[in-house]
Amino acid sequence: MLIEATCDPEGDEPRLAAWHVAVRELIAVAAWVPKRPGLGEDAEPTFMHHAPSGRGVLGVYDGLGGAGARHAGRAADGRRLSHAFVASRLAHLTVQSWFADLAAGQAEPTLPQRLAETLGGARTAARNKIVGTMRRDFPTTLAVIDYQQAGDGLTVAASWAGDSRCYLLTADLGLQQLSKDDSDVEDVLELLIADQPMTNVVSASGDSTIHRRVFAGLPTPCVLVCATDGFFGYVTAPAMFEHVLLSELDRAADAGEWAQRLTARVRGYTSDDASVVAVAVGFGSFAQLQEEYRERLRRLTHEHADMFDTVAGRTEFVAARRRSWEIYRRNYLRYFNWPTEDLTVPRSPAPEQTGARW
Amino acid sequence: MSNNDYDATLSYAVDIVFCIDVTGSMTPVLGTVKDGALSFHKRLEEAMHAKGKAISQLRLRVITYRDFADNAADAIEASSFWTIPDQIDEFEAFIRRQRASGGGDEPESGLEALAVAIKSEWERGLDRRRHVIAMFTDASAHPLGTGASARTYPAGLPSSMDDLFEMWGYATSQQAVMENAAKRLLLFAPDTNPWNVIAADWNNTIYLPSRAGEGLEEVELAEIIDTIANSV
Known part of the structure; x- marks a missing residue:
């Protein structure tokens, strides 16, 4: 992918980055915005496409700063890195390695097996004094979509753990x-308001599950999206994440500007590290992609964004948020209860005491 | 997100309740505990600010306790919530006047203090609420109900650990007092029953097993602050 990164004037550490690429009938953009430069717990997003097989993968990863606050080691430049920081990067690299082998026809080891091996290998025998049910070794979310193009259709598999999300975005039904x-609460609006704790993430502490759903024959053109909660979790209502994606698409001159605009936009509203990757499949050009979603954007603006622009006070805002969700939820939840396969991430064996420390 | 007249930015309403054992055995560490309590909210605010997380409201409450079985008259003292920064002077004055004394035998009335904390008048209206209980003790705890006949024993407390667990709540519990998304329990307590059991069985716990006479090390406090701030 072509890389457009804004660098810290004080050093070489990228503060944020936007990527874009267009090849054949694929247009991919990604935005990665760490809240604290050099210490963001989101890893860079993944996008890989294997042209000969028509297969591709996109993904995002959000290390859990609370559960993974434990010190993992220091970077070469002295940055103090947490388990959360390391976990998301390891998951990112593991997914890319898994997909490279998958595209080459090697299905084993599976993604859960690889994650268990990688995260488990990062553990040390040193015991941390701070324990409790909130704590995990190398905890991270992941949301990954792998797809296969076949004729006019698309077979898509969504894999995830935690609260990072996989989406389908179509011009007629919007974001789905x-x-x-992974939460005790299912209501998407309640998840937005309360920021519920997660009941499952990938970690080296065991008891992890990766959920997987397969969707065969999805019509193209469409857009596949993976995002961490920094992108969708700080908007005024669930519909407004889609509005962010489409309004910045509409204003952009090309894919590169779309990525840059998403990067700038999320910095204006999020309180967390944020990352998103979107892959448009089946559009002949960026202009066609824009045109395809223009009517959808107009409707979103009319039904949702305009409503929030006129509220005065919290009572009106809460009512508008509820009204927006009632309008939006029907199509958004279309695949919400799709059959799910749960894949166990095997528990890593405890590391042997060697005296070695990071 | 733009709004004409209302700032709809999602920020956090944080309530923190400190439960502090002020029995005689806490003498060597009470100064450190008080310093920890006095600085905790500032450090939490700083850590959240560094992450770009805004606090819409911060309230603090303090519950100090000794032992109903030893002297029911001074076994528990609970403040109301103070809103910070407006009432910071009241909070700091309450903390500073605490002195370690009494307590009798080794188990103390820590579970009563925890129950009173759970029953706090938590913020229920604002978005993204966080309800943090921080327990500081160097002792195990009497079974709930020890000294319950005393006039000063708080009314409406649970009578068993199972009932206390129900109040704390779990994923599907119907009788929880605490909100599942909001609650956090931070335990600075010895590796003994009931604290090690609570740390292992209750959800949303952070546990630093303490040793008699040892205070809280800076590196540990920093990691705990990070854990709370990043889970908010």
Whole structure:
């Protein structure tokens, strides 16, 4: 992918980055915005496409700063890195390695097996004094879509753990969530308001599950999206994440500007590290992609964004948020209860005491 | 997100309740505990600010306790919530006047203090609420109900650990007092029953097993602050 990164004037550490690429009938953009430069717990997003097989993968990863606050080591430049920081990067690299082998026809080891091996290998025998049910070794979310083009259709598999999300975005029905957060609460609006704790993430502490849903014969053109909660979790209502994606698409001159605009936009509203990757499949050009979603954007603006622009006070805002969700939820939840396969991430064996420390 | 007249930015309403054992055995560490309590909210605010997380409201409450079985008259003292920064002077004055004394035998009335904390008048209206209980003790705890006949024993407390667990709540519990998304329990307590059991069985716990006479090390406090701030 072509890389457009804004660098810290004080050093070489990228503060944020936007990527874009267009090849054949694929247009991919990604935005990665760490809240604290050099310490963001979101890893860079994944996008890989294997042209000969028509297969591709996109993904995002959000290390859990609370559960993974434990010190993992220091970077070469002295940055103090947490388990959360390391976990998301390891998951990112593991998914890319898994997909490269998959595209080459090697299905084993599976993604859960690889994650268990990678995250488990990062553990040390040193015991941390701070324990409790909130704590995990190398905890991270992941949301990954792998797809296969076949004629005019698309077979898509969404894999996730935690509260990062996989979406399908179509011009007629808008954004549809393919994944389902690991939370005791299912209501998407309640998840937005309360920021519920997660009941499952990938970690080296065991008891992890990766959920997987397969969707065969999805019509193209469409857009596949993976995002961390920094992108969708700080908007005024669930519909407004789609509005962010489409309004910045509409204003952009090309894919590169769309990525840059998403990067700038999310910085204006999020309180967390944020990353998103979107892959448009089946559009002949960027202009066609824009044209295809223009009517959808107009409707979103009319039904949702305009409503929030006129509220005065919290009572009106809460009512508008509820009204927006009632309008939006029917199509958004179309795949919400799709059959799910749960894949166990095997528990890593405890590391042997060697005396070695990071 | 733009709004004409209302700032709809999602920020956090944080309530923190400190439960502090002020029995005689806490003498060597009470100064450190008080310093920890006095600085905790500032450090939490700083850590959240560094992450770009805004606090819409911050309230603090303090519950100090000794032992109903030893002297029911001074076994528990609970403040109301103070809103910070407006009432910071009241909070700091309450903390600073605490002195370690009494307590009798080794188990103390820590579970009563925890129950009173759970029953706090938590913020229920604002978005993204966080309800944090921080327990500081160097002792195990009497079974709930020890000294319950005393006039000063708080009314409406649970009578068993199972009932206390129900109040804390779990994923599908119907009788929880605490909100599942909001609650956090931070335990600085010895590796003994009931604290090690609570740390292992209750959800949303962070546990730093303490040793008699040892205070809280800076590196540990920093990691705990990070854990709370990043889970908010």
